[in-house]
Amino acid sequence: MSELLAMLREQREAWGRRLLSVWQRLPPPVQALLRWAAVRWRGVLGALVIAFGIVLPLFFSPTSKFINTEILALAYVMFALGLNIVVGFAGLLDLGYLAFFALGAYSTGWLGSTFFPKVSVHVLSYTPPGVPPPVGIHFNFLLILVCAALITAAAGAIIGLPTLRLRGDYIAIVTLAFGEIIRVFALNGPEIKIAGMPLTGGELGVSGLDFPHVPGVGTFTQLQLRPWYYTIFVLLMITLFVNVRLRDSRLGRAWVALREDEVAAVSMGIPLVRTKLLAYSVGAAFGGVAGAFLASFTTLVDAGQFQFAFSIFVLSMVILGGLGSIWGVVLGALLVANINYYLIPDVLNGLPGKLGLNFNLTDLQISIFGFLLVLVMVLRPQGLIPERRRQLELKAGIGETELEEPAR
Amino acid sequence: MARRVLAALRRYVGRWGLLALVLILPVYFLIHDLVSGYPGFAHGHATTTRDLTSLGQNLVQGISNGMIWALIAIGYTLVYGIIELINFAHGDVFMIGSFVGAGFWATIGLTLATGPLGLVFGLLLTLIVSMLACGSLNVLIERVGYRPLRNAPKLAPLITAVGFSFILQNVGLLWRGGAPTGVSDLIHQNQAVFNISGVVVRRADVLAIGVTVPLVFLLVAFVGRTRRGKAMRATAQDPEAARLMGINVDTTITLTFLIGGLLAGAAGLVYALYETTIWYFQGFQAGLIAFTAAVMGGIGNIRGAVLGGLIIGCIQVISDNRLKPEWTPALVFGYLVMIMVLRPRGLLGEETREAG
Numbered sequence: 001m002s003e004l005l006a007m008l009r010e011q012r013e014a015w016g017r018r019l020l021s022v023w024q025r026l027p028p029p030v031q032a033l034l035r036w037a038a039v040r041w042r043g044v045l046g047a048l049v050i051a052f053g054i055v056l057p058l059f060f061s062p063t064s065k066f067i068n069t070e071i072l073a074l075a076y077v078m079f080a081l082g083l084n085i086v087v088g089f090a091g092l093l094d095l096g097y098l099a100f101f102a103l104g105a106y107s108t109g110w111l112g113s114t115f116f117p118k119v120s121v122h123v124l125s126y127t128p129p130g131v132p133p134p135v136g137i138h139f140n141f142l143l144i145l146v147c148a149a150l151i152t153a154a155a156g157a158i159i160g161l162p163t164l165r166l167r168g169d170y171i172a173i174v175t176l177a178f179g180e181i182i183r184v185f186a187l188n189g190p191e192i193k194i195a196g197m198p199l200t201g202g203e204l205g206v207s208g209l210d211f212p213h214v215p216g217v218g219t220f221t222q223l224q225l226r227p228w229y230y231t232i233f234v235l236l237m238i239t240l241f242v243n244v245r246l247r248d249s250r251l252g253r254a255w256v257a258l259r260e261d262e263v264a265a266v267s268m269g270i271p272l273v274r275t276k277l278l279a280y281s282v283g284a285a286f287g288g289v290a291g292a293f294l295a296s297f298t299t300l301v302d303a304g305q306f307q308f309a310f311s312i313f314v315l316s317m318v319i320l321g322g323l324g325s326i327w328g329v330v331l332g333a334l335l336v337a338n339i340n341y342y343l344i345p346d347v348l349n350g351l352p353g354k355l356g357l358n359f360n361l362t363d364l365q366i367s368i369f370g371f372l373l374v375l376v377m378v379l380r381p382q383g384l385i386p387e388r389r390r391q392l393e394l395k396a397g398i399g400e401t402e403l404e405e406p407a408r
Numbered sequence: 409m410a411r412r413v414l415a416a417l418r419r420y421v422g423r424w425g426l427l428a429l430v431l432i433l434p435v436y437f438l439i440h441d442l443v444s445g446y447p448g449f450a451h452g453h454a455t456t457t458r459d460l461t462s463l464g465q466n467l468v469q470g471i472s473n474g475m476i477w478a479l480i481a482i483g484y485t486l487v488y489g490i491i492e493l494i495n496f497a498h499g500d501v502f503m504i505g506s507f508v509g510a511g512f513w514a515t516i517g518l519t520l521a522t523g524p525l526g527l528v529f530g531l532l533l534t535l536i537v538s539m540l541a542c543g544s545l546n547v548l549i550e551r552v553g554y555r556p557l558r559n560a561p562k563l564a565p566l567i568t569a570v571g572f573s574f575i576l577q578n579v580g581l582l583w584r585g586g587a588p589t590g591v592s593d594l595i596h597q598n599q600a601v602f603n604i605s606g607v608v609v610r611r612a613d614v615l616a617i618g619v620t621v622p623l624v625f626l627l628v629a630f631v632g633r634t635r636r637g638k639a640m641r642a643t644a645q646d647p648e649a650a651r652l653m654g655i656n657v658d659t660t661i662t663l664t665f666l667i668g669g670l671l672a673g674a675a676g677l678v679y680a681l682y683e684t685t686i687w688y689f690q691g692f693q694a695g696l697i698a699f700t701a702a703v704m705g706g707i708g709n710i711r712g713a714v715l716g717g718l719i720i721g722c723i724q725v726i727s728d729n730r731l732k733p734e735w736t737p738a739l740v741f742g743y744l745v746m747i748m749v750l751r752p753r754g755l756l757g758e759e760t761r762e763a764g
Contacts, residue, residue, distance in 0.1 A: 093563070162745055165752045169494060173703040174748050177741035180696070184738035191732075308696065312496075312570050319567045363582060370574030374553055377568045381560030 050237070057229045065346065067225045073337035074232045075294045080317040080333035081239050081326065082286030087315065088324030088387070089252060090279035091259030092163070093172040095311050096179025099159065100152045100284040102186050102306040104291025107148035109206035109301035111139040116197050126213035141212035141296065145235075145289050152288025153281040160280035164273060167262075179311055186303035205302030212296055228297055235293065239286055243326050246282070255279055256324075313340075320376055322383025331384050344368055426750045429743070430719060433726050437463050461606035466725050472613035474721020475620035476682065479675035480698035481705070481713035482627065483546075483668030489644045489708035490664045492562070496569040497549055499695015500576035501542050501669055505676020506686045507583055509538040510591040520592055527594060531681075535619070539673035546669025547662055555658070573692070580688030588687035595681055612682045619678050623671060624714055630667075631710065640664060644708065697724075700744050706757020715755055719743075 023031070037044045060067050079101065086094045109115055112125075114136035125138035139147065159178045163171045185192075189200025200206065212231070213219045220227045246252045254275045257265035266272050295301045313336070321332020344365050376384075438460065440446075445458040480502050487495045518530045553568040597612035631637035642650040643660045651657050679694070680686050701720045705712025720740055727736040747755065 087563075162749045166748060167752075169488070169492070169707070170703060170748060170752065170754075172494065173700065174745055176696075177700070177744045180741045181738045181745075184735060184741075188732075188734050188738075308692075316567050316570060319563050323561065323563060364578060366574045366581070367578035370571040370578070373571030373574070374568045377560075377564050377571070378553070378556050381557050381564040383561075 053233055057226050062224045062226055063222075064225075066342070067229055069338065069342045071225065071228050071232055071297060072294070072341055073334055074229075074236050075290045075297070076314065076317065076337040077330055077333040078232070078236055078239050078290035078293075079287050079314045080321070080329050081236075081243050082283045082290065083314050084283075084318050084324065084326070084329045085243070085246070085255075085286070086279050086283035087318055088329065089247065089259065090255040090276065092175075092276065092279060093169060094175045094280075094283070095172045095308075095315070096159065096175035096177070096182075097287055097314050098306050098308065098310045099155065099175075099179045099182040100287030101291040101294075101310060102182050103152045103155050104148040104288035104293075105295035105301045105305075106186070106200060106206070107151050107288065108144055108209060108292045108295040109201070111137050111144050111147055112141065112210040112296070113137075113206055114208040115201065115206045118195065118197055125210065126219070128219075136208075138210055141210070141214070144296075145292055148288040148292035149285040152291075153285040155288075156280040156282075156284025157277045159284075160277045164276060176308070176311075179308065183303070183306050183308070186306050189303070200303060201301065202303050205300045205304075207300050209296055209299050209301070211299075222299075232293055232297075235289060239289075240326070240330070247326065251275070251278060316373055320373070320383060322386045325383065325385050325387035328383050328385030328387070335384075339372065340369055421750070426747065426755070429746055429750065433723060434463065434467070437466075437726065437730060459606070464604075464607035466729055467722060468607055468609055468613055470722030470725035471718055472610075472616040472682075472721070473725055474701075474718035475616040476675050476679050476717075477694070477698050477701045477720055478714040478717030479620055479623065479671045479678070480694055481701040481717045482624070482710055483672050484695075484699050484702040485705075485707055485710060485713040486640075486664050486668050488702070490640065490661055491554070491558075491565075493554065493565050493569065494699065495668075496566070496695065497553075497572035497576060498546075498668065498672060499693075499698065500573045500580070500691040501546050501549070502672040502676045502679070502694055502698075503580055503686075503688060503691025504545060504576055505538045505542040505673035506680040506690065507580060507676075508541045508673070509534050509677035510680050510686060512537050513594065514592075518592075518594055520594065522594070531594070531677075535674060535677050538677045539670045542673030542676060543666045543669035546665045546672065550662060550665040555661075573695075577688055577692065580691070584686070584688065586688070588685045588690075590685050591680055593681075593684045597682060597684060616678050616682055619674055623674055624710075627667065627671070628710060636660075636663060697740065700740065704744055704747050704754055706754030709754070709756050712754055712756035719755075 026034075056070070057067050079097070082100070083094060083097050086092050086097075114134050116137055117135045119137060120133065120135050121137045122133055123138070124140035124143060126140075127133045127138075159175060163174050166174060186200050187202055190198040190202040190204075192199040211219045211221060212227075214227070214231075217227050220231075254265070254270045257268070257270055258272070258275055262272070314333075317333040317336045318329050319332075320336060321330065322328025441460060441463055442458055445456040446462055447456060480498065483498050483501075484495060487493055487498070513530060513534045516530055516533065518527060518534070522530065549572050553572055554565045557565045557568060595611050595615060597610060597615070599611050600608045601611055601614050602609055631640055639650065639655045639660045640663065642653065642655055643657050647657050650660075675694075679690070697720060698717065701716035702713045703716070704719065705714070705716030720743075723740055723743055724736055727733065727739045731739070751757075
């Protein structure tokens with residue numbers, strides 16, 4: 001036994017010597033580069049991923065299903081990052097995230113379509129030359145995104161207000177209730193008339209949305225998906241930057257402090273109302289922008305898309321990826337969205353036929369998704385990339401609250 | 409001065425706001441019916457009736473409807489009380505209960521032509537079968553999905569619950585297809601049993617109340633009087649201390665899930681007989697309503713869950729019949745938000761462990 005171990009050790013040392021000699025033969029600039037990359041591996045990895053994201057659509061046809069899926073996936077990453085601020089950072093379980101998707105989408109519907117035919121408002125909007133300006137409210141696409149962020153941030157604060165006195169899962173049910181109320185309003189919107197015009201399109205939806213127009217690029221169409229992809233990519237980069245900066249800011253630390261122990265945090269002087277409401281608002285604003293983008297991309301805002309399942313779908317991305325961990329959430333959202341929109345319907349669907357089985361896998365689509373959720377959670381309950389802070393707590397037992405859990 | 413008025417107002421709202429909120433709909437329609445009346449039909453021509461029959465009818469239907477929500481809500485409240493998990497799969501377990509019930513009575517040959525004695529025994533058997541099916545299903549889900557995550561972060565089991573909910577929905581979808589399907593109206597649910605000065609009590613109402621009330625009494629007695637029940641309460645209060653006192657916490661949790669499943673199975677059968685249409689998505693909607701009921705009453709509290717179920721049942725029926733049915737969910741959830749604002753622990757809720 002000991003001889004075997006000695007042999008193995010010798011082998012290892014031999015490999016080490018070989019590697020060292022290779023290393024010494026490298027030219028010094030390459031050595032320096034590699035050394036720098038090894039120290040800064042996070043930054044290097046990030047740059048590689050971003051570069052990959054930029055060149056990815058160039059390998060696919062501009063109308064391919066894959067790019068279409070990736071646009072959806074990136075929008076979902078944005079939703080997940082927004083929800084992560086509320087659930088992951090601040091620890092407020094929000095089951096009504098669809099409210100912000102809906103409000104964001106309706107911002108596009110209200111501010112950039114022919115839905116209100118009795119008025120004609122144009123703010124920096126583009127009309128092709130030689131065409132009479134269309135009726136309805138038409139804002140510039142970027143302005144719509146800003147408006148969506150403002151509207152949803154305000155809505156986030158309003159929804160947050162009644163939950164301030166509540167704790168734990170009572171927050172979950174109140175946010176869920178607000179989500180359902182918004183859904184019912186979206187569904188029954190045609191009954192509510194403002195100056196003789198319906199509030200929403202109900203199940204028929206708000207159609208006739210403007211296509212975004214960016215100077216230098218032109219008007220976005222469904223025949224060329226790349227501008228859409230790059231728009232959401234840039235939006236996502238901004239979201240990521242803001243998220244990272246927020247996490248390391250005073251506000252971010254205040255959120256984490258509230259999550260860990262509300263009483264202690266408040267007694268240390270953290271303003272409870274402002275901090276909690278900011279978490280709701282900021283989280284909601286990202287959801288609103290993503291929703292506004294998605295509405296403009298799918299060219300229809302119908303009430304049927306705002307289902308409780310959406311909130312659950314985004315929440316599962318956050319928890320699968322790792323609650324509070326930005327990179328975990330990005331990975332989780334990309335995985336879940338791709339599995340749901342690409343892998344199950346497109347790739348796996350042909351499988352039974354190839355195996356000579358006569359059944360349709362789309363019948364099992366929800367179960368496959370459910371089964372994957374259960375499997376991943378049982379195998380990796382802390383999420384794919386857990387937040388470093390929580391990891392420390394679980395291992396070193398710094399946090400008392402986490403230590404109580406295993407006792408159950 | 410203004411501040412004192414404001415403080416007095418706040419005290420006043422805090423004390424009476426909740427009562428006013430709960431009573432506003434019935435009292436409004438009580439006054440409305442007595443003063444301006446509602447359209448009726450008598451002696452061959454349209455009349456305006458001024459009495460309380462219509463409101464009484466609403467309340468009877470609301471209570472019987474709420475009984476079903478109460479049965480499901482108890483399952484939520486028990487599980488939440490003991491492991492602090494929102495068991496999203498519970499509504500779908502209830503849906504499976506309906507499907508098993510409808511499938512089983514068709515299998516043993518209950519039809520509209522079956523005689524009363526055969527019907528009673530057949531339905532009792534069906535009740536037991538669907539209760540057992542849902543009970544064991546719930547225990548299985550706990551064993552596979554929640555027990556391995558006992559030490560995991562708090563939200564991890566929530567996602568497995570969602571996963572199981574999807575799987576069960578898919579089972580329902582494959583079982584009976586994607587559209588609501590009718591089941592045979594075995595008990596002739598709309599037939600009147602008796603009539604108290606114009607308020608008709610239908611067979612469906614008798615069934616819902618007759619199944620739920622004994623089950624709830626049994627459950628309350630079980631939790632309050634037996635050793636096992638005491639173990640459940642102890643585990644809910646402090647799992648660690650309960651374990652130190654020699655209580656088998658795992659068995660107790662399994663028992664809780666079993667009881668929740670049994671009640672969901674009973675609710676499933678009652679729902680199938682009451683509504684006479686079932687579909688795979690009913691569990692999701694019922695789960696949402698029942699969870700709302702559990703929270704409204706104060707989560708972790710059995711009496712609260714029943715009370716919440718009854719209140720939501722009444723709101724729903726009044727809203728469906730008097731206001732616009734398509735706004736009913738918004739009204740129910742609006743009520744929930746208001747109750748949470750006025751009483752953050754729910755109607756009968758106590759401090760939960762997390763808050764204490």
